[in-house]
Amino acid sequence: MHRVWRDWADAWPARRKERQGVVDDLILAFALGHLPGADGATVLDAGCGDGFYAGALRRAGLTVNGVDTTPALLERARQDHPGVDFVQADLISLPFSTHHFDAVFCLTVLEWLPDPLAALQELKRVARPGAPLVLGVLGAGNRTRDLHTARFWGESPMNGLLPWELPTLCERLALRVTASQGVTREGAISGGRDAMTRAMIWLCVAQTPHD
Numbered sequence: 001m002h003r004v005w006r007d008w009a010d011a012w013p014a015r016r017k018e019r020q021g022v023v024d025d026l027i028l029a030f031a032l033g034h035l036p037g038a039d040g041a042t043v044l045d046a047g048c049g050d051g052f053y054a055g056a057l058r059r060a061g062l063t064v065n066g067v068d069t070t071p072a073l074l075e076r077a078r079q080d081h082p083g084v085d086f087v088q089a090d091l092i093s094l095p096f097s098t099h100h101f102d103a104v105f106c107l108t109v110l111e112w113l114p115d116p117l118a119a120l121q122e123l124k125r126v127a128r129p130g131a132p133l134v135l136g137v138l139g140a141g142n143r144t145r146d147l148h149t150a151r152f153w154g155e156s157p158m159n160g161l162l163p164w165e166l167p168t169l170c171e172r173l174a175l176r177v178t179a180s181q182g183v184t185r186e187g188a189i190s191g192g193r194d195a196m197t198r199a200m201i202w203l204c205v206a207q208t209p210h211d
Helices: 001-007 012-019 022-034 053-058 070-079 116-126 143-152 164-173 193-198
Strands: 044-047 063-068 083-087 102-108 132-138 176-184 187-189 201-207
Touching: 012 132, 022 053, 022 164, 022 187, 044 116, 053 063, 053 070, 053 083, 063 070, 070 083, 070 132, 070 201, 083 143, 116 132, 116 164, 164 176, 164 193, 164 201, 176 193, 187 201
Parallel strands: 044 063, 044 102, 063 083, 102 132
Antiparallel strands: 132 201, 176 187, 176 201
């Protein structure tokens, strides 16, 4: 685990709360609009952090497993969301069988990993054929990116993955992007690179192949 996450563990929940209100509502509406609608459908929240979204998905009737690498964040998640099963694990080596989940939710995680393509491959592995992966990355102009220029001298885990690069990663793994949307504090936006830059978070759905 990168030491930055140890340092950020206490501060991260407050940073995430900057999304409260319109931003969180739009993220969850997009996710629930593309995740399986059946009560009890199984969803992996990959990189769950403090468990906020895992808890919200569970309240919507889904069976949720949360995975993260940071023990302090997982401890908070377990305290706040006792109905969710949280596990400490690396996204490139998940402790679940192949085709285990009906869907995957992975928000603002891939841009922090040393090998986002390997992580995406692992998310595809644990998803059932035809399952949706709801993915989100920081908008190209999101100010959190400004805090991590230290990645250039090895002091940040951010890899810099940009919204318009995410579909290319999906294509490499035969994942078909079927929907996308930007989220801002003023509402949802769509479009090309300009929208991807203005968005606080850029969301997309990548569909796994059917057998």
